[in-house]
Amino acid sequence: MTGFATVAAFEAALGALPAIDPDAAAAARARQARLTKPAGSLGRLEDIAVFLAGWQGRALPAIDRARVAIFAGNHGVTAHGVSAFPPEVTVQMVANFERGGAAINALAGAAGLELAVVPLDLDRPTADFTIAPAMDAYECLAALSAGAAVVEPGLDLLVLGEMGIGNSTAAAALCARGFGGSAADWVGPGTGVDDAGIARKRVVVDRAIAFHAAAPLTPFETLRRVGGREIAAIAGAVLAARMARVPVILDGFICCSAVAPLAAMTGAITDHCLAGHCSAEPGHRRLLDRLGLDPLLALGMRLGEGSGAAVATAIVRAALAAHGGMATFAEAGVSDAG
Numbered sequence: 001m002t003g004f005a006t007v008a009a010f011e012a013a014l015g016a017l018p019a020i021d022p023d024a025a026a027a028a029r030a031r032q033a034r035l036t037k038p039a040g041s042l043g044r045l046e047d048i049a050v051f052l053a054g055w056q057g058r059a060l061p062a063i064d065r066a067r068v069a070i071f072a073g074n075h076g077v078t079a080h081g082v083s084a085f086p087p088e089v090t091v092q093m094v095a096n097f098e099r100g101g102a103a104i105n106a107l108a109g110a111a112g113l114e115l116a117v118v119p120l121d122l123d124r125p126t127a128d129f130t131i132a133p134a135m136d137a138y139e140c141l142a143a144l145s146a147g148a149a150v151v152e153p154g155l156d157l158l159v160l161g162e163m164g165i166g167n168s169t170a171a172a173a174l175c176a177r178g179f180g181g182s183a184a185d186w187v188g189p190g191t192g193v194d195d196a197g198i199a200r201k202r203v204v205v206d207r208a209i210a211f212h213a214a215a216p217l218t219p220f221e222t223l224r225r226v227g228g229r230e231i232a233a234i235a236g237a238v239l240a241a242r243m244a245r246v247p248v249i250l251d252g253f254i255c256c257s258a259v260a261p262l263a264a265m266t267g268a269i270t271d272h273c274l275a276g277h278c279s280a281e282p283g284h285r286r287l288l289d290r291l292g293l294d295p296l297l298a299l300g301m302r303l304g305e306g307s308g309a310a311v312a313t314a315i316v317r318a319a320l321a322a323h324g325g326m327a328t329f330a331e332a333g334v335s336d337a338g
Ligand SMILES: Cc1cc2ncn([C@H]3O[C@H](COP(=O)(O)O)[C@@H](O)[C@H]3O)c2cc1C
Pocket: 082, 083, 084, 085, 089, 093, 162, 163, 164, 165, 166, 167, 168, 169, 189, 190, 191, 192, 193, 254, 303, 304, 305
């Protein structure tokens, strides 16, 4: 879709979220009851098929075209020594994505996902959000729109991910501002900082929350003040996907943090989203609870890049294979429960 030209357009979209097609969902649920298995025996696979049916608006949902979009941004907050890696790794990893050498290249291939890599002004890091808003309103709208642009017509599923050295600190700040709690509730090791690094991250998040305390607690202001370009892009992609009724698989802590400011105001924003996994980043479990999402996998992953969500795509494909491919009791001549 074309994007969000104004803050009012973004807020209007968030205020008018479409819902599932109830008839398609009911038809899918009824089909599940007729398939040759004890009712409910495929557990969450049944719910996933019904979820896809509702959002795609057809009793037999399919994933012919699925995309993983990885947004990349740089962060002024890295000046505080909040990452185990230097900020130039962001642009280096984007080159690695483009050459096909990153984890997400391998995992997208395994999951049957086309990969869209979207670098966002990498030569212009966001401002240090302990002393200024990370972005001005135009920069934030541009990032939201870059996210919306990946929602092309004809997508059956959208998988989201991010790359941005320092962004686990922005993610913690977004969660703290969106959902409250102390910095300690949301800060974790990210790429693997030591205890002193975690202490620095907590101080940075506390300072950011205090600096922006008087600003309006709106989704847009929170994204713009303590987020980053790749994070705002994920928020824009989630909202645009919702407007197009495209189901979404979210990735780890940082990816999910993009939705936190939106969900703090409008809990229904995650209705078209699955959480691909629960990351090892300690704040992710707490965040998933606040978003009302039950992760499909918990593999101890803590990479980002959409990697956990890409792995979870196989679960969603399996759910649809069973839903569409199994025979009903009548078709197979199998006796139903008495
Ligand atoms: C080589 C490399 C590849 C990555 N891919 C994702 N991340 C992950 O680590 C970063 C967040 O952690 P922090 O806030 O500690 O910088 C993000 O770029 C995230 O996507 C990576 C990090 C590195 C070093």
